[in-house]
Amino acid sequence: MAKERPDNYLPPAVSYGALVLIVAFVFWLLFGGPTSLRDLGVKEATKAPPKVEQAAPQVPKPNPAIIARSKSEVRKMEWYMEGALMLIDISISNGSDFDIKDVQLRCEMRGASGTTIDVARQTIYDIVRAGETRDFTGLDLGFAHPQVDRVSCRIYDLEVN
Structure with a gap:
């Protein structure tokens, strides 16, 4: 067994x-x-965790070009035709503390119904001093459609001098 x-x-x-x-x-x-x-x-019961000092958050400095773009505007604008070419006379106001240059415009051409027919871009290779308003005449927007009834232009880019 x-x-x-x-x-x-x-x-x-x-x-x-x-x-x-x-x-x-x-x-x-x-x-x-x-x-x-x-x-x-x-974990050791006698020691408290170390305190970490946090630095104040860094606030980024504003970009001068963004500030200048937000404070610059088209004050007045007139358009006219010379044959099939569209020309504009425009007044640019710089309300910023920075001189601006190479102002890029975007102009929409609309028909009588309000439909956008074409969009033209033009750069003004000149300087507009801080706080100044300047007039520019005879800017060429190129050939225009014969049914263009109204034109509106706005600043869409620029550089700080």
Whole structure:
């Protein structure tokens, strides 16, 4: 008759395997493991976490070109035809603190119904000083459709001098 084994019996291979793991863990702790309890994830109860000083948020400096563009405008504009060419006389106002140059215009040509027929772009290669309004005459917008009834121009880009 075979001898009965107790309920807590482990075969020798399992016992030796567990012993090897325990010994390896002890060697790891002694020779290459963590250098403090904090490395193991254990929090020390006596120390408060360090306070981090936060610097005030940096506010970016406004771009002078954006400021100048928002404060510059077309004050008055008249258009006329010379044959099939459309010409405009325009007044540009610079309300910014910066001199502006190379003002780029976008002009929409509309028919009597209000439909946009064409869009023309023109650059004024000149300087408009800060706080100044300047008139420019005879700017060529190119050939125009014969049904153009009204024209509106706006500044869509410029450079700060």
